[in-house]
Amino acid sequence: MNILGIDTALGACSAALTADARVVAHAFEEMQRGHAEALAPMVDALMRNAGLSYAALNRIAVTTGPGTFTGQRVGLAFARAMALALKIPAVGVTTLDVMAEAALEKIADADWAIVAADAKRGEIYLGARSRAEALIAPELIVLAHAPERIGTAAKKGAVAVAGTGAEALIPLLRDAGFAPIDSAIRQPDAVFVARLGAHAQEGPPPKPLYLRPPDAKPPGAIR
Numbered sequence: 001m002n003i004l005g006i007d008t009a010l011g012a013c014s015a016a017l018t019a020d021a022r023v024v025a026h027a028f029e030e031m032q033r034g035h036a037e038a039l040a041p042m043v044d045a046l047m048r049n050a051g052l053s054y055a056a057l058n059r060i061a062v063t064t065g066p067g068t069f070t071g072q073r074v075g076l077a078f079a080r081a082m083a084l085a086l087k088i089p090a091v092g093v094t095t096l097d098v099m100a101e102a103a104l105e106k107i108a109d110a111d112w113a114i115v116a117a118d119a120k121r122g123e124i125y126l127g128a129r130s131r132a133e134a135l136i137a138p139e140l141i142v143l144a145h146a147p148e149r150i151g152t153a154a155k156k157g158a159v160a161v162a163g164t165g166a167e168a169l170i171p172l173l174r175d176a177g178f179a180p181i182d183s184a185i186r187q188p189d190a191v192f193v194a195r196l197g198a199h200a201q202e203g204p205p206p207k208p209l210y211l212r213p214p215d216a217k218p219p220g221a222i223r
Helices: 035-050 069-086 095-106 143-151 166-175 190-197
Strands: 002-007 013-018 022-030 059-063 090-093 112-118 123-130 134-142 159-163 181-182
Touching: 002 035, 002 069, 002 190, 013 035, 013 190, 022 035, 022 190, 035 069, 059 069, 059 190, 069 090, 090 190, 095 112, 095 123, 095 134, 095 159, 095 190, 112 143, 112 166, 123 143, 134 143, 143 166, 159 166, 166 181
Parallel strands: 002 059, 059 090, 112 159, 159 181
Antiparallel strands: 002 013, 013 022, 112 123, 123 134
């Protein structure tokens, strides 16, 4: 199965092409803005470098969030439009699951992973999973409350920590009696989007996962 994975939801833009779980082509660039301008050329270059036509794709996988309001919509709009044009399924995976998967691959001794993405205002987007199952579905939580929340779902053994909030969370986890290992994973990578997307269940087109309403609000109706 040929899967195109893409991510624009947080502080990077990445795309990856996998064929039966083997990485065929991969591009990753950290960026805080400009995802909309970068994504299409990145994917086009990826396909050309792989020598694969768009018609050969079987599935598209994309991150749904949590992430930035604009970034989430860029990747989702691209994936949905391409899936519609090619008449293939588009599936969504969360940014936190993607980073957890990457952290568990990198830290072989870890039994489970915690992902903390900085959500500003003293809050983080929190998620946790073992190698077999999700332990904490993505949620928005005050950073200081995270160790107590994690304690309700804690697994024994070493825990890999990922995300832009990892450095702030790790000291709190140590104080709470955990043994965290910093994976140094800070952004989702489309390689793991594609890998998780291979096992994602098909259904309606993926939608953005918003854990916080956007800061910018549309103006009220003109009277």
